[in-house]
Amino acid sequence: MAGVEHRHRRSTPGPGRLRRSNADLEQFAAVASHDLREPLRMVSSYLALIERRYRDKLDDQGLEYMRFAVDGAKRMHRLIDAIMSYSKSARPGVVSSAVDANAVLGETLTVLAAQIAESGARITRAVLPEVRVDPAQLGQVFQNLIGNALKFSTGRIPEIAIGAVERDDQCVFSVADNGLGIDDAAQEHVFEMFRRHHPQEDIPGTGIGLATCRKIIENHDGRIWLESSVGVGTTFFFSLPKALPAGDAPVIQADPT
Ligand SMILES: Nc1ncnc2c1ncn2[C@@H]1O[C@H](COP(=O)(O)OP(=O)(O)OP(=O)(O)O)[C@@H](O)[C@H]1O
Ligand SMILES: [Mg+2]
Structure with missing residues (x-):
């Protein structure tokens, strides 16, 4: 991979x-x-x-x-x-010091419910940690990654697994699918604006979702990357800072300029 x-x-x-x-x-x-x-x-x-x-x-x-x-x-x-x-999404928005990623994921899955039902996708979700993030923007990231996992499928039933591990002061989230995969040459371009690698008449989209995800994650001092194998599937990973221990700064208002 x-x-x-x-x-x-x-x-x-x-x-x-x-x-x-x-x-x-x-x-x-x-x-x-x-x-x-x-x-x-x-x-x-x-x-x-x-x-x-x-x-x-x-x-x-x-x-x-x-x-x-x-x-x-x-x-x-x-x-x-x-x-x-x-x-x-160029603005960091309002970053909360402890956002329950499970709640954000739950809301995203509700938004995507019709698409999930239509595709018959099976979704498994681990218990996710609390992170320092703008919850609306975390929702946008989940929505695009899970939306992509549903769209770029092979014809077999999509199987999507959402997980997270903690590493030092960061949490690394993952969204894995069993879809079309992305070939090695295309992988380094998927985060660029308007880059699409599957014929657009088949699958709707503008090629801006992953550029938005990258912007959001980098605004939160995180990273986003992927591992993929054509015909096997793709896993997107992104990192975010862990929630601050209780009692520390409750809400950080982003610089509005
Ligand atoms: N899970 C995935 N499996 C296979 N290919 C993917 C996956 N996610 C993204 N890609 C490829 O990367 C391209 C860029 O993804 P991106 O989310 O930016 O755009 P889009 O989904 O085509 O359009 P938009 O998100 O703007 O609706 C996609 O067009 C697709 O070719
Ligand atoms: Mg997309």
Whole structure:
């Protein structure tokens, strides 16, 4: 099994530069969402109008071109939404000193209940520790990793195991599946924005989920990495700082800049 790790490098920018680049990213996302959404809405509504008014005048090929154009506009909407959600996760949010990961996982499984039932997936979960994290962002990480484990399956019933081990002052969580796997060459790219390695007409997505997970985990001073074998399955690991002993600083309000 090959392994790929993403950790802070020595050249990681200091807090000032990082804050600035996060602010730049948020500003970019806000401008992109506002300025791109408007012309896109125009494209979509005129496409709908052409489809309604001129449907009878178009031959089969014309109708097919229309479908491609409508699909493209829909994909663009999804990408803009995904960029917004990525930019929101650029902020550490509100980090609590002791978050019960079992409760967060429980909520995530409720959100994914329909997808789990549809796939017939079997999910096993270990008892998870308490960690220092923004609970909403931990939920986003679980949701993308478990969502991926459900999506990138082979046709056999998905078996997904969620676990955790404690290592020094860190907890290492794992989400393991028996799905398609990711080949060695693709492994080092999966955390990059918009990187997808399975044909998109088969499986929905924008390729931003793992980039968001990496951003969230690194904002919490953790690491995220994976081990995978094609046709056997994939395990994603991520580390987070353990909960502080009771009595220590209760809530750390993240720097809002
Ligand atoms: N558990 C997995 N098994 C196999 N391949 C995976 C798994 N998780 C991720 N991948 C591969 O990594 C790519 C990037 O994952 P990511 O979650 O960022 O994007 P996505 O799921 O395609 O879209 P999104 O998360 O934005 O809906 C996927 O498109 C897929 O090719
Ligand atoms: Mg995903």
